[in-house]
Amino acid sequence: MSQNILIINLTDSFLTQTSCLIKQLYKNSSNTDISYLGYENSSTLELIPGIRAKYFLNKKKIQKLAQKKIFYQSHSLNYFHQYLEKLKSQKWDKVYTLSYDKLSLYLAAYIANNKPENFYIDQYKNFHSQNKWSIYRKYIAPYLQTSFINEIELVNLEFNQSREQSVKLNIREDFLTIAQQNFLRLRKKINQKGESKKIIGIQFYNKNKIDVLSENELISLVNLLQKNKNFFPVLIISKSSYENEVIDFFNTAFDKKVVTIDSDYSALPAVFSHLDALITGDNLSLNIADSTDTPSIFITSQKDLRSSGSINTNNISIIKKSSESGISKSIEKALEFLTQTNDQPLKVEHNCFITRTDADDFIDYKQISGQLCYSDILNNYVHREFLRATYLGKKTKSFEQNQLFKTPEGLIHISQEKLKFTNIIKDLLDAVRCLKEAKSSQKHVHKFLQSYEKLLSHSEEVSIAQICLLEFKASVEQISSDSTNTNLKDLERCLFGLKNDLNIINNILNSLSQNIGDSKGQDVSL
Amino acid sequence: MSQVQIKVSKNGSLIPILNGVYLHSMYNPEKEASNFIQNNKHQINQGNNFLILGLGFGYHIEALVNEIKDRDYRIYVLEPSQELIEAFLANKPLNNDRMFIQKLEDIKKLYQNSMFAEFLAEKPIILPHTTSFNMHQTRFKEFLNFRASLAIQDYKDLIVPELRYKFDQIQENWTLEDYLQFTDSRTKIEDTNDLLFLALNEIFIEDRGEV
Numbered sequence: 001m002s003q004n005i006l007i008i009n010l011t012d013s014f015l016t017q018t019s020c021l022i023k024q025l026y027k028n029s030s031n032t033d034i035s036y037l038g039y040e041n042s043s044t045l046e047l048i049p050g051i052r053a054k055y056f057l058n059k060k061k062i063q064k065l066a067q068k069k070i071f072y073q074s075h076s077l078n079y080f081h082q083y084l085e086k087l088k089s090q091k092w093d094k095v096y097t098l099s100y101d102k103l104s105l106y107l108a109a110y111i112a113n114n115k116p117e118n119f120y121i122d123q124y125k126n127f128h129s130q131n132k133w134s135i136y137r138k139y140i141a142p143y144l145q146t147s148f149i150n151e152i153e154l155v156n157l158e159f160n161q162s163r164e165q166s167v168k169l170n171i172r173e174d175f176l177t178i179a180q181q182n183f184l185r186l187r188k189k190i191n192q193k194g195e196s197k198k199i200i201g202i203q204f205y206n207k208n209k210i211d212v213l214s215e216n217e218l219i220s221l222v223n224l225l226q227k228n229k230n231f232f233p234v235l236i237i238s239k240s241s242y243e244n245e246v247i248d249f250f251n252t253a254f255d256k257k258v259v260t261i262d263s264d265y266s267a268l269p270a271v272f273s274h275l276d277a278l279i280t281g282d283n284l285s286l287n288i289a290d291s292t293d294t295p296s297i298f299i300t301s302q303k304d305l306r307s308s309g310s311i312n313t314n315n316i317s318i319i320k321k322s323s324e325s326g327i328s329k330s331i332e333k334a335l336e337f338l339t340q341t342n343d344q345p346l347k348v349e350h351n352c353f354i355t356r357t358d359a360d361d362f363i364d365y366k367q368i369s370g371q372l373c374y375s376d377i378l379n380n381y382v383h384r385e386f387l388r389a390t391y392l393g394k395k396t397k398s399f400e401q402n403q404l405f406k407t408p409e410g411l412i413h414i415s416q417e418k419l420k421f422t423n424i425i426k427d428l429l430d431a432v433r434c435l436k437e438a439k440s441s442q443k444h445v446h447k448f449l450q451s452y453e454k455l456l457s458h459s460e461e462v463s464i465a466q467i468c469l470l471e472f473k474a475s476v477e478q479i480s481s482d483s484t485n486t487n488l489k490d491l492e493r494c495l496f497g498l499k500n501d502l503n504i505i506n507n508i509l510n511s512l513s514q515n516i517g518d519s520k521g522q523d524v525s526l
Numbered sequence: 527m528s529q530v531q532i533k534v535s536k537n538g539s540l541i542p543i544l545n546g547v548y549l550h551s552m553y554n555p556e557k558e559a560s561n562f563i564q565n566n567k568h569q570i571n572q573g574n575n576f577l578i579l580g581l582g583f584g585y586h587i588e589a590l591v592n593e594i595k596d597r598d599y600r601i602y603v604l605e606p607s608q609e610l611i612e613a614f615l616a617n618k619p620l621n622n623d624r625m626f627i628q629k630l631e632d633i634k635k636l637y638q639n640s641m642f643a644e645f646l647a648e649k650p651i652i653l654p655h656t657t658s659f660n661m662h663q664t665r666f667k668e669f670l671n672f673r674a675s676l677a678i679q680d681y682k683d684l685i686v687p688e689l690r691y692k693f694d695q696i697q698e699n700w701t702l703e704d705y706l707q708f709t710d711s712r713t714k715i716e717d718t719n720d721l722l723f724l725a726l727n728e729i730f731i732e733d734r735g736e737v
Contacts, residue, residue: 059729059732061644061647062726062729063729063730063732063733064647065643065644065647066702066703066730066733067733068646068647069673069674070637070646070672070673070674071637071643071646071647071674072637072638072643072674072675072680072681072684073674073676073678073681073701073702074681074682074684074685074702075640075643075644075647075684076702076726077685077686077689077702077726078640078684078685078686079640079644080722080725080726080729081686081688081689081722082686084722084725101728102724102725102728103725103728103729103732106721106722106724106725106728107721107725109718109721110718110721110722110725113718114718114721121715121721123714123715124713124714124715125713125714125715125724
């Protein structure tokens with residue numbers, strides 16, 4: 001029997017999230033009709049296979065009809081209602097939302113008569129889900145300063161999909177034919193003396209209008225790659241005026257010897273499928289390169305690799321520090337590694353190179369070299385092991401970075417984390433005690449609320465226990481009753497849930513300390 | 527009641543005379559219309575939706591359509607004189623489904639029309655036909671300066687029946703934003719329609735730049 005499914009995604013990162021889910025839905029049943037509701041973005045939506053119908057929410061029109069003084073606001077309301085009724089009347093078998101902002105949640109609930117697939121909203125406007133990963137995506141991931149799980153992985157985990165290397169996006173036949181002809185001509189031209197140079201695509205600008213590479217870095221990179229006998233760089237641009245200015249400058253500086261490919265997103269799959277490697281700072285392009293199995297180097301100025309939505313474990317991310325020179329050399333070395341044109345192992349002096357290794361549960365980030373950040377390494381390890389234990393029901397794995405933490409700085413960092421952890425435990429026990437008093441007499445409720453707020457304030461600090469506190473916060477938000485006594489009982493349940501979670505963190509921390517042989521630091525006990 | 531006479535121009539075209547005023551050139555109304563388009567070309571190239579103030583006998587509109595015929599356009603024409611509209615339709619039947627003639631009579635009612643409101647929300651280019659505009663200046667200015675009442679009670683009958691019941695017990699001067707904020711602040715959801723209002727509130731919040 002055919003299933004009529006609606007996917008709602010009102011985020012910027014709709015491409016791969018949506019593709020992953022669609023692929024899974026078709027795997028479950030080939031007799032599926034999938035429709036999509038998002039904000040209008042036609043050239044990239046074309047890339048997603050398997051969508052029968054597309055609906056676009058025209059937020060601006062709704063706002064305009066309400067805002068402008070000439071309009072009765074009934075127009076805005078009626079237009080919105082009419083639009084949603086058109087969707088609601090289609091009697092979906094399933095409605096999924098991939099975006100977890102309030103607007104998406106309310107829309108999904110309204111269209112699906114409050115029975116969307118991955119959650120429901122109770123009468124107190126609380127969001128509930130049976131799926132721990134939905135809770136994680138809504139309440140935890142957005143509040144972590146750094147996270148090792150990127151958005152595609154989270155969607156895979158939420159919808160219980162096996163992780164695959166990439167999701168195939170649509171490639172238009174006409175673009176593919178043109179790209180094939182052009183690249184054939186180019187390869188003939190650059191390999192006239194019997195070489196076999198690798199064509200390297202460079203995007204120096206991303207869709208958020210941020211410089212991936214400064215002009216100087218770009219010049220230095222192009223120069224370096226042109227001198228390398230293995231590579232032939234080409235610049236890939238969209239039609240922005242900034243990029244055109246840079247290209248004009250390049251045509252002068254390089255005497256028109258730099259090849260430029262002008263392409264919008266809908267043509268990129270065809271272009272990338274003919275590149276030997278890609279250098280980019282644009283997440284969407286990285287996803288497209290994933291889809292075409294094009295080895296890529298992702299340049300980012302952020303430590304948070306959650307922003308890089310690639311699940312191809314062969315890709316490399318380079319974290320660019322501001323006003324740092326030498327990135328061109330790092331990129332060149334990374335390219336040699338990726339394209340296997342150099343046997344030397346990858347080691348970089350200046351920049352932080354991270355590659356992914358395919359651990360069995362999560363894609364893990366293995367740091368090759370560069371400036372160390374104890375906080376990130378430790379938090380990510382503890383966070384990952386906590387998820388392995390509580391979300392996946394698996395045994396924790398040992399800490400691989402022991403040697404790093406056997407240094408004086410590493411040991412100091414562990415002590416600091418233990419101290420933070422001890423303070424959180426203290427505040428938890430205080431809150432439990434105050435709650436007991438509040439249950440016996442309502443005059444103690446105020447005191448309990450103060451201790452509760454103090455405990456909750458830790459959820460905003462970066463620490464190894466942050467995930468537990470965010471989970472606790474999520475569980476408390478779902479408490480909904482008109483009765484104070486019932487609410488206090490539910491709070492007690494949440495506090496004991498937090499205590500159990502902190503116990504797990506505690507065990508991980510103690511085992512880590514043993515691994516390191518940290519005899520000086522005191523073990524925390526609950 | 528206005529009086530419409532029709533005369534023939536020197537080049538054989540029909541010219542309406544409304545209350546003694548010639549609405550187009552008695553020599554060559556087509557050329558006059560073409561000049562009108564040329565003088566407004568920069569504006570005309572800014573969009574595909576047009577609001578023409580004054581029908582005349584449509585020469586300026588035909589010239590406009592000729593100019594933009596390859597685009598996906600829509601034209602609304604506002605004309606205060608019913609007699610002129612009838613004379614126009616009698617002599618030049620309308621064959622264009624992308625053009626709408628609207629009598630400018632009850633301005634409040636016009637703004638209550640959802641199709642017209644949605645057209646205005648697209649920010650059409652406003653092109654006044656000079657002669658017509660001067661003849662009916664007060665009326666056109668009233669149209670351009672109109673301000674809709676924000677109080678729900680003043681437009682409650684315009685709201686779709688499925689949602690109207692929600693506003694049965696609101697305070698007198700409440701605007702839609704007041705109602706949305708009230709729905710958002712309530713602890714409980716009463717029915718599924720509340721989800722629609724909560725969603726709409728999120729759209730309004732974003733517009734106000736609140737996060």
